Amino acid sequence: MEERLHPNLVLERKGAIEILRVDREDSLGALNFEIMEALGNYIQDLGARKEDVRVLVVTGTGRGFVAGADIVGYHKVGQTEFDNFQRRSRKTFDAIANLPQLTICAVNGYALGGGLELALCCDFIFVNEKTKLGLPEIKLGLLPGGGGTQRLPRLVGPMRAKELLATGRMIKAEEAVQYGIALEACSPDGLMPRAIEFAEELAGQAPVALLESKRVIDDGLDTALSAGLTMEQRVLGALYATEDGKEGIAAFIEKRDPEFKGR
Ligand code: COA
Secondary structure (H helix, E strand, O other), X not given: OEEEEEOOEEEEEEOOEEEEEEOOHHHXXXXXXXXXXXXXXXXXXXXXXXXXXXXXXXXXXXXXXXOOEOHHHHOOOOHHHHHHHHHHHHXXXXXXXXXXXXXXXXXOOEEEOHHHHHHHOOOEEEEEOOOEEEOHHHHHOOOOOOOHHHHHHHHHOHHHHHHHHHHOOOEOHHHHHHOOOOOEEEOOOOHHHHHHHHHHHHHOOOHHHHHHHHHHHHHHHOOOHHHHHHHHHHHHHHHHOOHHHHHHHHHHHOOOOOOOOOO
């Protein structure tokens, strides 16, 4: 069942998985203020539904995933509106990165500037032979403003991030996997089926442990190693005390499939 959240955002619900598609083919998925706001509102709502929805898949339409911020719109705005757009995109992108649920970005085409930055807010990136990724803002005399200077080096290291930022060059699927930006490269037709298959695999895991697996890693990366290790043991102890923790161990001993309840 598909629902249009905004003229350029389509949502499909599949049990514990939601698929959000940017639908703005004529501009290759470029994001303007209204789309960014609608996306942010949806993400905020999704974050409050973690009991029901455990995985989000984000994708695009046609040749574009998201070819960045709407540069045609940039041309018409003054400094205040420009700054407002950057603040709005920060809010939306932070909300995606901080979602409790697991997120998968299926990059079907161009993911440039804000498009790559949106993908970098997701936990997993899948690409295909049509994917082209890059931060081309240098070619406009600008820099990325949606986390590209911060999230990319944390993923690929500072040297590769500086190279991609300073040249603005586009990379394809193979390089994206090689640099650790993407988890897997798929065939053009295989991208969505594979992203959904992976989403279903995740959604089938013990729900509390699944969300904690994300939170512990992300929170740990923001802290010192010793504090992260302490947090890991605290979370494991709490999971051991859950019904699902007891069920998982009992099912292993009884040689049967576990029935997780999410508590
Ligand atoms: N903002 C607004 N419109 C965009 C856009 C963007 N970021 N990227 C592409 N479009 C629009 C083009 O203006 C064009 O519209 P038109 O048909 O009305 O002229 C349409 O999408 C198709 O793009 P076009 O450039 O004709 O396609 P192409 O195959 O020749 O090139 C790209 C594709 C992605 C390489 C090229 O569009 C591009 O470089 N886009 C800008 C990417 C960018 O700099 N992003 C960072 C923004 S901060």
